[in-house]
Amino acid sequence: MxxxxxxxxxxxxxxxxxxxxxxxxxxxxxxxxxxxxxxxxxxxxxxxxxxxxxxxxxxxxxxxxxxxxxxxxxxxxxxLKKFVYWDIQPSKWFISSGTPMSMLAISGRMFGIPGYEFTYLLPGGLGAGIYMNAKYNQHQISDIVKTVYYVDLSDPSLAVQSIDVSQCRYGYKQSIFQMNPWLVLGADMLAVPDEKQIAAGNELLARWKGKEGMSTLASFYSYMSAEAEALKKQGLLIPSEMTDIADYRNGKRHFEYPSCGSVFKNNYDFGVPVGALVDRLNLKGKEHGGAMISPYHGNMIINHRHATAEDVKYLMNVIIEGIDNAFGFQPEPEVVVVK
Ligand SMILES: Cc1cc2nc3c(=O)[nH]c(=O)nc-3n(C[C@H](O)[C@H](O)[C@H](O)COP(=O)(O)OP(=O)(O)OC[C@H]3O[C@@H](n4cnc5c(N)ncnc54)[C@H](O)[C@@H]3O)c2cc1C
Structure with missing residues (x-):
């Protein structure tokens, strides 16, 4: 049947x-x-x-x-937020696209694998992290995956294919997945947990899968911080890199208002972050409809009162025009504006 x-x-x-x-x-x-x-x-x-x-x-x-x-x-x-699946074997750890990236930081501590701390409280799933090359400070997703599995949507057979991370043309917020109609299914990680940890890893994942459809930033934050607290109760040390991330993101009010994080990519040739340029233009706190340029971070536009997509796009244009007129370049959106 x-x-x-x-x-x-x-x-x-x-x-x-x-x-x-x-x-x-x-x-x-x-x-x-x-x-x-x-x-x-x-x-x-x-x-x-x-x-x-x-x-x-x-x-x-x-x-x-x-x-x-x-x-x-x-x-x-x-x-793909419910496309959550791990295959942990003695020599392999496959993580599917819908797994929250922040879960890597939690499981990294649990498994004693270093290098995943930067994903703590980083919103989003691994698939998009691979697509966007999500990063925090100097660390990025391309540093921790080994082989990416994908489906080429232009191939009528929709066969599953794989590619080594060295071939993925990774750069600042760039990847081969943005250049092709490829849907990322997941990846094998570079590091693999000890066999004795497999059951605990699967339990961790099952807990998340029980939280069906959780998507507000506030609920994401409280879930991940509770998992970090649970690790502490088991006697595991939470490294300063993770507590610093929590302090930074809370300081910038990342989980207080609905947002997409940074709206624009930084222009490294210009050398000053977009947030600082918005600050120089005195645009922080500017409102349109229900949207507002965050008073806490110039590169964020928050939905503070039932904003529409048009409200956000209006403020994006205010920033683009302001930076173009004052500094001579148009910042490239990081947010994906869906048609
Ligand atoms: C408060 C806040 C803070 C943030 N801080 C950071 C930060 O520090 N660093 C950072 O890099 N990002 C940051 N972001 C942005 C976001 O976390 C990342 O871009 C993340 O990778 C998006 O994941 P997602 O699953 O939500 O993707 P979505 O927003 O759902 O999708 C993003 C893009 O990826 C594509 N996509 C999604 N899944 C797949 C797939 N499986 N295969 C192919 N394409 C796919 C979509 O088509 C879309 O174009 C932040 C966002 C918020 C809200």
């Missing part, structure tokens, strides 16, 4: 508010929305789009995108 979740129709939610699936809490009702949990469900959805003549848009936890106020009627919005 066919599994109930294995038909295109049973996997699609109708009239689903995209605002519920974005850390911005912005986005109108999608005609079609789905959260596949397995590769088979994902492939059913992709093939179904072809049969039904629908476009699709792939996202993760929605922490680096701005959904439209009026989503496209003929588009299936596919969120």
């Amino acid at each position: 066919l599994n109930n979740r294995m038909t295109f129709e049973s996997l699609c939610l109708r009239n689903e508010p995209l605002a519920n699936h974005s850390s911005y809490q912005i986005g109108g009702e999608a005609n079609f929305f789905a959260m596949p949990e397995t590769v088979e469900e994902l492939l059913t959805l992709l093939r179904g789009c072809k049969t039904h003549g629908l476009n699709y848009f792939i996202c993760g936890m929605g922490s680096n995108l701005l959904f439209p106020d009026r989503p496209q009627e003929d588009t299936l919005y596919i969120s």
Whole structure:
């Protein structure tokens, strides 16, 4: 008998508010929305789009995108936030795209694997982290993965392929995945936990999977800090790198208001971060509709009072024009503005 979740129709939610699936809490009702949990469900959805003549848009936890106020009627919005799966073996650790990056910091402490601390409280799933080359200070996702598994969406067979991290053309917030229609399924990590830790790792993941659909920044923060506290209770040391991250992000009010984090990429040729330039232009605190340029971080636009996507885009243009007029370049958006 066919599994109930294995038909295109049973996997699609109708009239689903995209605002519920974005850390911005912005986005109108999608005609079609789905959260596949397995590769088979994902492939059913992709093939179904072809049969039904629908476009699709792939996202993760929605922490680096701005959904439209009026989503496209003929588009299936596919969120991978429930595509959460680990395969831990003695010589291999595969992590699927929907796994929150911050879980790497927690499991790194649990397994005694150094180098994952920078992902602590970094919103988003591993798939998008691989796609965006998510980073914190000098550390980035490309430092810790070994082999990436993906589906080339232009290949009619939708066969699973793999690529070594050295071939992924990684740079500052850049990767080969942004240059091709490739959907990241997950990755093998460079470091592998001890066999004795496998059960504890699977328990950690099962706890997260129990938190269905959690997507506000406040709930993300309280979940991850509770997991860090639990490690302390087990006698494990939380390194200063992780506590410094919590202090920094709390200081910038990252989890207090809905946002997508930094709106623009920094221009390293210019040499001054976008946030500092916005500060020099006295734009912090500027409001439009329900959106506001964060008073705490010039490169963040927060949704402080039922903002629309248009409100955020208006303030993005204010920043682009202000920086262009005063400093002679247009900052490149980091946030993905979804059509
Ligand atoms: C408060 C806050 C602080 C932040 N701080 C940082 C920071 O310090 N450093 C940093 O790098 N980022 C930061 N971000 C941005 C965000 O955390 C990262 O960009 C993260 O990688 C986004 O993950 P996501 O799963 O939410 O992706 P989404 O926002 O859902 O998607 C982002 C993009 O990735 C694509 N995508 C998603 N999944 C896949 C996949 N499996 N295969 C192919 N493409 C995919 C989408 O199409 C979209 O273009 C911050 C965001 C917030 C809200």
